[in-house]
Amino acid sequence: MLDQLSNRLQKVMRFLRGEGTITEKNMAEAMKMLRLAFLEADVNYRVVKEFEAKVKEKALDEKVLASLTPAQQVIKIVRDELTEILGSNMQSLSFSSTLPTVFMLVGLQGTGKTTTCGKLARWTQNLQKNPLLVSVDLKRPAAQEQMKMIGQQLNLPFYELSKTQIEAPQKAIKEIVAFAKDRGFDPLIVDTAGRLHIDDELMEELRMVKNILNPTEVIYVGDAMTGQDAVKSAQLFAEKIGITSIILTKLDGDARGGAALSIVHVTGKPIKFIGVGEKYDKFEPFYPDRMASRILGMGDILSLIEKAEKEADKKEAEELARKLLKQEFTLEDFQKQLVQLKKMGSLSQFLNLFPTGGPFKNISQLKIDEKKLFHFEAIINSMTVKERINPRIINGSRRLRIAKGSGRSVSEVNQLLKQFFEMKKMMKKSQFQKFISGSLLSH
Numbered sequence: 016m017l018d019q020l021s022n023r024l025q026k027v028m029r030f031l032r033g034e035g036t037i038t039e040k041n042m043a044e045a046m047k048m049l050r051l052a053f054l055e056a057d058v059n060y061r062v063v064k065e066f067e068a069k070v071k072e073k074a075l076d077e078k079v080l081a082s083l084t085p086a087q088q089v090i091k092i093v094r095d096e097l098t099e100i101l102g103s104n105m106q107s108l109s110f111s112s113t114l115p116t117v118f119m120l121v122g123l124q125g126t127g128k129t130t131t132c133g134k135l136a137r138w139t140q141n142l143q144k145n146p147l148l149v150s151v152d153l154k155r156p157a158a159q160e161q162m163k164m165i166g167q168q169l170n171l172p173f174y175e176l177s178k179t180q181i182e183a184p185q186k187a188i189k190e191i192v193a194f195a196k197d198r199g200f201d202p203l204i205v206d207t208a209g210r211l212h213i214d215d216e217l218m219e220e221l222r223m224v225k226n227i228l229n230p231t232e233v234i235y236v237g238d239a240m241t242g243q244d245a246v247k248s249a250q251l252f253a254e255k256i257g258i259t260s261i262i263l264t265k266l267d268g269d270a271r272g273g274a275a276l277s278i279v280h281v282t283g284k285p286i287k288f289i290g291v292g293e294k295y296d297k298f299e300p301f302y303p304d305r306m307a308s309r310i311l312g313m314g315d316i317l318s319l320i321e322k323a324e325k326e327a328d329k330k331e332a333e334e335l336a337r338k339l340l341k342q343e344f345t346l347e348d349f350q351k352q353l354v355q356l357k358k359m360g361s362l363s364q365f366l367n368l369f370p371t372g373g374p375f376k377n378i379s380q381l382k383i384d385e386k387k388l389f390h391f392e393a394i395i396n397s398m399t400v401k402e403r404i405n406p407r408i409i410n411g412s413r414r415l416r417i418a419k420g421s422g423r424s425v426s427e428v429n430q431l432l433k434q435f436f437e438m439k440k441m442m443k444k445s446q447f448q449k450f451i452s453g454s455l456l457s458h
Contacts, residue, residue, distance in 0.1 A: 017310055019272070020056040021311070025311065042074055062277050069099075101306055106260070110201075114196055114201045115195040115196055125211070127290060132204050132205075139202055144202060147195050148172065148204050150205075150206040151176070151208075152208040153208060155209075159176060184224075232260055233260075237249055250281050263301075264289075287300065347395070349435055350395045
């Protein structure tokens with residue numbers, strides 16, 4: 016996620032940390048590096064100019080220059096301004112005080128808008144809501160079937176328009192709202208028509224739908240991987256239809272980050288959710304401050320803890336924390352954690368939540384092939400209980416036996432053991448121990 020941008024900005028942070036004092040000369044060099052990083056990431060030029068001007072003005076302030084840690088102060092300024100670009104504060108969806116709350120999703124074809132309807136419905140269901148899915152895409156015959164299938168997959172109710180209703184959409188939309196209100200559905204999540212490009216016919220249709228629905232939120236759904244095209248489309252939807260918020264899809268595949276860093280500034284509307292995978296649970300509230308920290312390599316420990324709380328068994332987590340503190344962590348425990356990690360989703364995304372420095376440097380830089388999780392489980396299953404508890408006894412002949420039993424190669428057995436010992440070595444560090452006792456055990 017935003018890997019290219021993140022790598023570039025972390026180089027700037029390392030450059031600043033290496034400077035004993037902040038001067039106009041090294042600030043000019045840092046600003047040049049920041050500017051190039053943003054432009055290569057396809058960030059809107061106007062956004063880049065404003066960001067650069069604000070950082071430079073604050074960084075060369077006398078109080079910053081006179082501080083004991085000017086470089087750290089400048090890094091904080093960069094982080095704060097990055098957070099500002101991304102939207103300052105996390106903003107929640109608005110719910111109506113009278114039923115039903117109506118969420119109208121708009122956007123171009125191919126952005127993942129229909130799937131996002133399902134993700135949003137699932138998310139509201141976790142808030143003890145009773146969502147109803149509906150599609151008012153009047154031109155695409157498959158739209159009803161696609162939304163119906165999503166409803167079935169998620170076991171959620173779907174209002175299917177009849178052929179007669181499609182031919183009289185204004186009346187049908189009123190009937191949908193009345194149906195949701197009478198039966199206590201809330202929110203009503205409405206998918207709308209999309210095109211490959213914006214045209215007057217599409218805008219006219221969406222204005223008609225909006226006027227009748229009177230939605231609580233009009234949410235623009237944009238594909239993060241399209242960069243400035245998503246930003247331009249969002250701006251046009253904001254001007255011609257009026258939007259209240261944004262959902263960016265496919266952020267897990269967006270290495271550059273141009274859309275995420277431009278869209279809030281250009282439209283004036285907040286990003287409220289991001290899609291980070293194809294599955295319906297790969298949907299997260301957007302926290303600008305956390306995203307800024309992740310981009311700069313400072314990690315996102317809060318999201319890490321929230322994921323763990325959501326997916327992990329509390330008793331198992333407490334037992335794991337106790338073992339970590341006493342350095343009793345075994346390969347059997349490692350196997351259990353692999354299972355928990357798979358529940359949390361992509362392992363690479365999980366590791367990206369760790370800071371890239373300090374006591375977490377080794378773990379944040381681990382590169383593990385997602386498929387190897389299954390291979391590692393097979394290897395551990397081929398070990399004896401004694402070997403799992405004390406893997407240091409695993410010599411050459413044992414490794415050969417384990418490899419044959421698991422159907423994997425000896426080199427893979429060696430790789431697993433190497434990564435396990437690296438993990439244990441990192442866990443002995445006092446700062447990590449402090450994190451475990453202060454964070455995991457308190458949750």
